[in-house]
Amino acid sequence: MKKLTFIACLLLLCIFSCEKNETPQEQDLAKLQELKSKIITLAENKTCEESSHWNFTPIGNKACGGPKEYIAYSNKIEVSKFLKLVEKYTKAEKTYNIKWGIVSDCSVPKQPSAVVCTDGSPTFQY
Template sequence: MKKLLLLLFTACLFLTAFTCEDDATTTQEDELQELNASKKAIEDLAATSVCNENTMCKFIALGSKPCGGPWSYLVYSTSIDVEKLENMVATYNKKEADFNKKWGIASDCAYAMPPTSVNCENNTCVAVY
């Protein structure tokens, strides 16, 4: 009986010693830095767009407020990889919504108004409100 208990104890000790721990736990600050980096990449991509007679100016909702809706609208032209930008924004918006829920983030519930139109001025898309 003692041998069986010793064997069980050794097996449990062995299994406990080699269990995997989740070293990938992130803090709120880590996640916020990741969100900020993603947002900057999105804004940098949009900033490379230029408008002219061959491109069209557009806008897209950016961010996810805890109360719902976007934080702002990002203006860009079709001179860039629009599908890539839209995918980046969708991913960012989802991650920010998850972040808000996970960390209990609060904000004002003011509605961010979309532009009424977007014009091309000096090869740059400009939002009109």
């Protein structure tokens, strides 16, 4: 009876743990998304009231190389911490792209010339 109970417990443990497992690629992607979410939270932490208090930086890594996009941020946040997170994310995405053989369209996002405030939100001027 103890043997049967032990086997049943092992079977249940396997069933429940196997259903929750993500693939290694999904785990890597989830880490990337979590880091980007932190970056976006920091970037959106301030209301855009004065355009001169805002700047932008490239973020992410396209599989062909170069930035995936640009992100606006206020100069009133901890800029060095923010830029270090952006750099960490960009390097992590490059590693992810190489590791998982990710491909992209190789288009180059247009670099903004400035950030302007529109209804309290930063928008790019080209």
